[in-house]
Amino acid sequence: MSGFDLLIRGGLLVDGTGRPGRPADVGVAAGRLTVLTPGEAPRTGAAEVIDARGRVVAPGFVDVHTHSDGVTLLGPSGGRSALVRASVLQGVTTEICGNCGSSLFPAAPERLAAMRAETRITFGGDVGAYADFAGFAAAQAEVPRANHLASLVGHGTLRAGVLGPVDRPARPDELHTMCALLDASLAQGAAGLSTGLIYTPGSYAGTDEVVALAAVAARHGKPYVTHLRDEMSRVEEALEEAIEISRRSGAALHVSHHKTAGRYAWGRTEQTLPRIAALRAEGMDVTCDVYPYTAGSTALAAMLPPWANDGGVGALTGRLGDPSQRDRMRRAIAEGVPGWENTVGNGGWDRISVACAPRHPQAEGRTIADLAASAGADPLDTVAELLLAEAGEVTIISHSMVEEDVRRVLAAPYAMIGSDGVPKPGGRPHPRWAGTFPRVLGRYVRELGLLRLEEAVHKMTGMAAARFGLTGRGVVRDGAHADLVVFDYATVADRATFTEPLLPPDGIDAVVAAGEVVVRDGEETGARPGRVLAL
Numbered sequence: 091m092s093g094f095d096l097l098i099r100g101g102l103l104v105d106g107t108g109r110p111g112r113p114a115d116v117g118v119a120a121g122r123l124t125v126l127t128p129g130e131a132p133r134t135g136a137a138e139v140i141d142a143r144g145r146v147v148a149p150g151f152v153d154v155h156t157h158s159d160g161v162t163l164l165g166p167s168g169g170r171s172a173l174v175r176a177s178v179l180q181g182v183t184t185e186i187c188g189n190c191g192s193s194l195f196p197a198a199p200e201r202l203a204a205m206r207a208e209t210r211i212t213f214g215g216d217v218g219a220y221a222d223f224a225g226f227a228a229a230q231a232e233v234p235r236a237n238h239l240a241s242l243v244g245h246g247t248l249r250a251g252v253l254g255p256v257d258r259p260a261r262p263d264e265l266h267t268m269c270a271l272l273d274a275s276l277a278q279g280a281a282g283l284s285t286g287l288i289y290t291p292g293s294y295a296g297t298d299e300v301v302a303l304a305a306v307a308a309r310h311g312k313p314y315v316t317h318l319r320d321e322m323s324r325v326e327e328a329l330e331e332a333i334e335i336s337r338r339s340g341a342a343l344h345v346s347h348h349k350t351a352g353r354y355a356w357g358r359t360e361q362t363l364p365r366i367a368a369l370r371a372e373g374m375d376v377t378c379d380v381y382p383y384t385a386g387s388t389a390l391a392a393m394l395p396p397w398a399n400d401g402g403v404g405a406l407t408g409r410l411g412d413p414s415q416r417d418r419m420r421r422a423i424a425e426g427v428p429g430w431e432n433t434v435g436n437g438g439w440d441r442i443s444v445a446c447a448p449r450h451p452q453a454e455g456r457t458i459a460d461l462a463a464s465a466g467a468d469p470l471d472t473v474a475e476l477l478l479a480e481a482g483e484v485t486i487i488s489h490s491m492v493e494e495d496v497r498r499v500l501a502a503p504y505a506m507i508g509s510d511g512v513p514k515p516g517g518r519p520h521p522r523w524a525g526t527f528p529r530v531l532g533r534y535v536r537e538l539g540l541l542r543l544e545e546a547v548h549k550m551t552g553m554a555a556a557r558f559g560l561t562g563r564g565v566v567r568d569g570a571h572a573d574l575v576v577f578d579y580a581t582v583a584d585r586a587t588f589t590e591p592l593l594p595p596d597g598i599d600a601v602v603a604a605g606e607v608v609v610r611d612g613e614e615t616g617a618r619p620g621r622v623l624a625l
C-alpha cells in the first residue's frame with residue numbers, strides 16, 4: 091500500500107460517472123490511479139500528500155471545445171503565458187482543439203506554404219500548418235505543456251488545404267484527396283471531423299461533401315462535430331442538415347456550442363432540445379456541448395456576407411477598399427442572403443463589441459455601433475476601416491443569446507461543457523477561456539441548483555471522455571490515467587469578466603495531470619507533463 095508518488099487524502103470523491111460523491115482517498119503511482127477507502131493508506135506512504143479535507147476530488151475536466159490549437163506554439167512571451175495558463179487554472183486537464191472546421195492540419199503538399207501564410211495572419215505569430223496529425227503532434231511535442239491536447243480535423247482547413255479558399259463545389263478528385271487526408275490523420279490519432287459551416291471556406295461546401303467526409307470519420311468510429319450552418323433564425327433547418335449528415339454517413343453527431351441566438355431564435359431551444367431528445371430515444375448517437383454565457387465570440391469578418399470572404403483575407407481586404415462592394419455588403423446585411431446566418435441582421439451592431447484589434451486597443455471593449463457614432467460614420471464603414479487596418483483580423487464578442495436558452499442547454503442530460511475559448515494574444519478575449527468550468531460549478535450548480543454537482547462533473551469529465559474516445563480518462567477508478575482536480579465546492583467561482591477576461595477562478599485548489607501536480611493552491615507549479623493525445 092505504500093510507494094505512492096502522490097496521495098490525495100480526505101476529500102469527497104465525485105468520480106465522473108454521475109454517481110453520488112463518497113469519501114475516498116486517491117493514490118497516484120506511475121501516472122495511474124488507485125481509489126482507497128478512507129484510512130486504508132498509511133500516513134507516510136507517499137512522496138507528496140494533498141490534504142483534501144472539505145474539498146471535492148474529481149477527474150480533471152475535459153474542455154471539449156477549444157480553439158487553443160496554436161497558443162503554445164507562439165511561445166511564452168508577450169503575455170501569452172497568462173493565456174496558456176488560464177485553461178489549467180480552471181481545472182482542465184485535456185483540451186480538444188480543431189473545432190468549428192479549423193485545425194492546423196492537414197494540407198496537400200502543394201498547399202502547405204499558402205496554409206502557413208494564412209495561419210501566421212490568423213494567430214498573429216509564427217504558427218505552422220502541418221501536412222497531417224503526426225506533423226501537428228510532433229510540433230506540439232516540442233513545446234512543454236501542463237495539460238493534454240487532442241485535436242479534431244477541421245473541414246475548413248481540409249478544404250483550404252486541397253482546393254484553396256474558393257467558393258465552388260469540390261471536384262470528385264478533390265473530394266477524394268480530402269477523404270484520403272482525413273483518413274490518414276484520423277488513423278494517426280485525430281479525434282474526429284469538425285465543421286464550421288458558417289465560416290468560409292467550410293460554408294462553400296454542400297451537404298453531400300460533408301456526408302462523404304463524415305463517412306470517413308464513421309469508419310474510424312469517430313464523431314462528426316459541427317458548428318451548425320445557422321444558429322440563429324434557421325437553426326432548426328441547420329440542425330436537420332446535421333442529422334441528415336449523421337444518418338447518411340453513419341457518424342455519431344456532436345453539435346458544438348449549441349445555442350439559438352439572435353432575437354428571431356430566442357426560445358428555440360424549446361424545439362431543438364426535444365428534437366435531439368427524441369432522436370436519442372430512437373437510438374441515434376447525438377450529443378452537444380455548451381458554454382455558460384449569453385455572449386459568443388467570433389471573427390468580425392464572419393459578420394460580412396460569405397461572398398465578401400471568397401478568396402481569403404487578401405480578397406476580403408481588396409473588396410473592403412471598394413465603396414461599391416461596401417454598399418453591396420450593407421445591403422446584404424439589411425436584406426439577408428439565402429443560406430447565410432447574418433448575425434448583424436439578426437441583432438444589430440450595438441450587440442457586437444470589439445474583443446481584439448491589436449493596432450486599435452482603444453476600440454477594444456466598445457460596440458461597433460458606439461465606435462461608428464463617435465466617428466459620425468456608418469457602422470459598415472467603421473467595420474471596413476477597422477478590418478483594413480488590422481489586415482482582416484479582428485475578434486468580436488456578440489451579445490446574442492438569452493439566459494433561458496443557455497440554462498435549457500446546460501440542463502440537457504446529453505450536453506457536455508466546452509469553453510469555445512479562443513486564446514489569441516492581445517485584446518480582451520471572451521472570459522469563457524478562463525471561467526467556463528468554475529462558472530458552471532459556482533453559478534449553475536451551487537447558486538442556481540440547475541444541476542446536481544455529480545451531474546455537472548459528469549458533463550465535464552466522464553461524458554466528454556466517452557464521446558471523444560479518451561480511454562482511461564474522465565473517471566476516477568483503479569488504473570485510470572492520473573488526471574485530477576481538487577476544488578472547494580463552497581467557493582468555486584469564475585472571476586473572469588469581459589473587462590478582465592483572464593482572471594483566474596476561485597476555489598480550484600489543485601490540478602494533477604499525468605500524475606504530476608501542475609496547479610497547487612491555485613498557482614501553476616511549473617510542471618509540464620502534458621502530452622498530445624493520439625486517439
Ligand SMILES: [Zn+2]
Pocket residue numbers: 189190286317346347
Ligand atoms: Zn464554433
